[in-house]
Amino acid sequence: ETRDGNSVQLASLADFQLGRGPRDLRRENRMLNVTVFANTEDRNAARALMGPITQMMEGMQLPPGYTWDLGRAARWEREEASDNNFTIIFAILLIYLIMASLFESLIHPFTIIFAIPFSLIGVALGLYVLDVPFDNNGALGLLILFGIVVNNGIVLISHINHLRASGLSRREAICLGGQHRLRPILMTAFTTILNLMPIVLPMVYGTSEGFARRWGPVGLVVASGLATSTVLTLMLAPTLYSLLDDLALWCKRVMRASHSTATSVAQ
CATH class of the missing domain: 1.20.1640.10 (Multidrug efflux transporter AcrB transmembrane domain)
Known part of the structure; x- marks a missing residue:
C-alpha cells in the first residue's frame, strides 16, 4: 500500500518462484564464505594433498571479488x-x-x-x-x-x-x-x-x-x-x-x- 492509499500487487514489482536457498550464511572477516569439506582414507594423505590443491587453485581464474584459502586445520599447520x-x-x-x-x-x-x-x-x-x-x-x-x-x-x-x-x-x-x-x-x-x-x-x-x-x-x-x-x-x-x-x-x-x-x- 502506497502513501496515497493505493494497493500495489507484489507481482508487478518482482517475479517470485519457489526454490532452494542456503541453510545459513557464514561470514569471516565480514565476507561471505563457503566451506568445502573433504575426508581422506589416510589422515596423512591430507598433508600431501595441500600442495596439489594449492597449485590447482592458484591456476583457476576466480570471478572478481572471490578469493580462496585453506581451512583452519591447514592454517594451524x-x-x-x-x-x-x-x-x-x-x-x-x-x-x-x-x-x-x-x-x-x-x-x-x-x-x-x-x-x-x-x-x-x-x-x-x-x-x-x-x-x-x-x-x-x-x-x-x-x-x-x-x-x-x-x-x-x-x-x-x-x-x-x-x-x-x-x-x-x-x-x-x-x-x-x-x-x-x-x-x-x-x-x-x-x-x-x-x-x-x-x-x-x-x-x-x-x-x-x-x-x-x-x-x-x-x-x-x-x-x-x-x-x-x-x-x-x-x-x-x-x-x-x-x-x-x-x-x-x-x-x-x-x-x-x-x-x-x-x-x-x-x-
Missing part, C-alpha cells in the same frame, strides 16, 4: 604451531607453580612433572603405530593428558607426604603409599581409557566419520599417553621421590653450612 608450543610450555609452568604452593616445596613437584615425559612416550608410540598425524586436536589432547597424569601423581605423592607426617619413615611411607593408591590410580586410568574407546576405535579401524573422525586424535593422545604414564609413574615415581628428597636434604645442609660460615666470619 602453517601459522599456529608455535603458538600451541607456547601454550603447552605455559601449561607445564602453571602446573609446577600450583604444585609448588600445594606441597610447599620447590623440589617435590618435579617428581610429578616427570610423569609428563612418561606420557609423551605413549603418545609418540600411539601416533606412530596407528599412523595418525599430530594436529591441533592432538595438541588439545596433550593439555587434557597433562592434567590427568599430574592428578595421578598428586594423589600418590600427597599420600606419601601425609604418611611421613604421621611418623613413618620415608621408605615405609613410599611402600605403604604405593599400596594404598595403586587401586584408585589404576581404576581412574582404566575407566578414562575405556570411555575414550568409542572415538578411538572407529579411527583405528578406519570407519570413523564426523565426530569420531574429528576428535579421534584427542582420544588417542589421552589414552595412549595415560596408559604408559600410569605404569611408569607407579614404577618410577617412588624412586624419583626418594632421589629428589635426598637432593632437598642436601640443599638444606649446604645452605645451613654456608649460613654458619657467614655467621662465623661476621663474628
Whole structure:
C-alpha cells in the first residue's frame, strides 16, 4: 500500500518462484564464505594433498571479488604451531607453580612433572603405530593428558607426604603409599581409557566419520599417553621421590653450612 492509499500487487514489482536457498550464511572477516569439506582414507594423505590443491587453485581464474584459502586445520599447520608450543610450555609452568604452593616445596613437584615425559612416550608410540598425524586436536589432547597424569601423581605423592607426617619413615611411607593408591590410580586410568574407546576405535579401524573422525586424535593422545604414564609413574615415581628428597636434604645442609660460615666470619 502506497502513501496515497493505493494497493500495489507484489507481482508487478518482482517475479517470485519457489526454490532452494542456503541453510545459513557464514561470514569471516565480514565476507561471505563457503566451506568445502573433504575426508581422506589416510589422515596423512591430507598433508600431501595441500600442495596439489594449492597449485590447482592458484591456476583457476576466480570471478572478481572471490578469493580462496585453506581451512583452519591447514592454517594451524602453517601459522599456529608455535603458538600451541607456547601454550603447552605455559601449561607445564602453571602446573609446577600450583604444585609448588600445594606441597610447599620447590623440589617435590618435579617428581610429578616427570610423569609428563612418561606420557609423551605413549603418545609418540600411539601416533606412530596407528599412523595418525599430530594436529591441533592432538595438541588439545596433550593439555587434557597433562592434567590427568599430574592428578595421578598428586594423589600418590600427597599420600606419601601425609604418611611421613604421621611418623613413618620415608621408605615405609613410599611402600605403604604405593599400596594404598595403586587401586584408585589404576581404576581412574582404566575407566578414562575405556570411555575414550568409542572415538578411538572407529579411527583405528578406519570407519570413523564426523565426530569420531574429528576428535579421534584427542582420544588417542589421552589414552595412549595415560596408559604408559600410569605404569611408569607407579614404577618410577617412588624412586624419583626418594632421589629428589635426598637432593632437598642436601640443599638444606649446604645452605645451613654456608649460613654458619657467614655467621662465623661476621663474628
